[in-house]
Amino acid sequence: MVAEAESSTPFLQLRNLHVTFGSQPVLRDLTLDVPRGQTLAVIGESGCGKTVLLKTLIGLIKPTSGSALFDGQNLSKLGDQELVKQRIRCGYLFQNAALFDSMTIGQNVAFPLRQHRKVTEKQVQEQVLGRLAEVGLPDTVVVKKPAELSGGMRKRVGLARALMLDPELILYDEPTTGLDPIMSDVINELILRTRRSHPVTSIVVTHDMRTARKVADRVVMLYPIARLKEGESQVLFDGSPSELDKTKDARVRQFVHGEAGQRLMEMREAMQNARERATAESESTA
DSSP: OHHHHHHHSOSEEEEEEEEEETTEEEEEEEEEEEOTTOEEEEEOOTTSSHHHHHHHHTTSSOOSEEEEEETTEEGGGSOHHHHHHHHTTEEEEOTTOOOOTTSOHHHHHHHHHHHHOOOOHHHHHHHHHHHHHHTTOOGGGGGSOGGGSOHHHHHHHHHHHHHTTOOSEEEEESTTTTOOHHHHHHHHHHHHHHHHHSOOEEEEEOSOHHHHHHHOSEEEEEOOGGGSOTTOOSEEEEEOGGGGGGOOOHHHHHHHHTOOHHHHHHHHHHHHHHHHHHHHHHHHHO
């Protein structure tokens, strides 16, 4: 019974989460559960708070109010040492891979292992080669620098590094941005392969609907707070990829199908309103 209760507890829990930078709200009143083992795609246009959400989930950003629980623990209330201990249970594939330019590929992949584990140099080399093989890269890349690799190869190196400590949670921030369709699908396949070979929970932030449809069990769409009505939920959609095509929310349909018509109208209206305000202010001070 105890084991059942533990397995039914969501691995990630957001409760009335707000994140504000200065006077600018980015996340508003988010309540969300992510079960262990689920792959969740978070979609939405630029500026809706997707990357902020990722960073809040692992304590890189503290909530303004509300809470973010990782495996039942409120990371914002942990001390630095305990926070580091929890974070090494996570792997993070950054948007541009974020490799260290001055290090070789081997040194980049080995970095988390050397930082957080007591291992021999032989063990380091074996694990580096093993992780690189998992993402389809040959041994010969070990001595190269990031600048010598293509964008797709750098993404795969970033994934190899993210996997180095056998994480329970992997966060992918725009894993296919800037890649051609074939290399994008290579990354998608690697995400799927990682899920099959490692018991892992995954959060994938993406603009790429092919990625969302292919890799996710569940899709959540966020919307910029500035364009929401008062009291309206920031989560416009929460369901399976197959349900995206059935949604009645025009904003979700427009994003999913890349239709800009309504958005262009909103932009024109915003510009017109701004001009009218500027004219009114000018006249009032004349």
